[in-house]
Amino acid sequence: MKNYESMAPNIIRELIRKQEITGPTAGMSKGFTQANLVILKKEHAFDLGSKKQKIIVECKSHRWTSGDNVPSAKMTVWNEAMYYFSMAPKEYRKIMFVLKDMSKKRKQTIAEYYLHTYNHLVPNDVEFWEYDEATKKAKELSF
Numbered sequence: 001m002k003n004y005e006s007m008a009p010n011i012i013r014e015l016i017r018k019q020e021i022t023g024p025t026a027g028m029s030k031g032f033t034q035a036n037l038v039i040l041k042k043e044h045a046f047d048l049g050s051k052k053q054k055i056i057v058e059c060k061s062h063r064w065t066s067g068d069n070v071p072s073a074k075m076t077v078w079n080e081a082m083y084y085f086s087m088a089p090k091e092y093r094k095i096m097f098v099l100k101d102m103s104k105k106r107k108q109t110i111a112e113y114y115l116h117t118y119n120h121l122v123p124n125d126v127e128f129w130e131y132d133e134a135t136k137k138a139k140e141l142s143f
Contacts, residue, residue, distance in 0.1 A: 004028040017086055017123065046084070054092045058085070061099040068105045070113065078114055079121055086123045094123070097138070100130040115143040
């Protein structure tokens with residue numbers, strides 16, 4: 001049996017993400033304050049999925065704003081998708097499939113911006129794919 005009381009919070013969170021800890025967490029990471037709050041307004045249904053092939057896909061076609069600014073409300077939706085991916089069964093392949101949209105000001109796509117800014121929210125087993133409307137091709141992004 002592991003001594004969760006002496007483990008650092010980041011290790012505890014990783015074990016929870018891996019579903020190695022699935023029960024109550026009170027008393028873990030002694031010396032740290034624990035706060036838990038999850039409010040879900042509905043069940044999430046991924047855009048594509050297959051139990052047989054064990055795959056789930058979330059599709060987003062968001063673009064930079066007309067002023068070439070970050071669409072912050074859309075980024076919140078992406079963050080929510082990352083949360084749902086983290087709760088999905090670990091044996092499933094998880095894909096975030098997004099439209100490629102380049103910012104002239106930032107010289108990066110919206111997906112590159114997201115991965116640079118919110119990388120800490122992206123579960124390790126999520127693949128990011130970008131679809132280029134001009135070439136009609138998709139490529140996996142490395143991060």
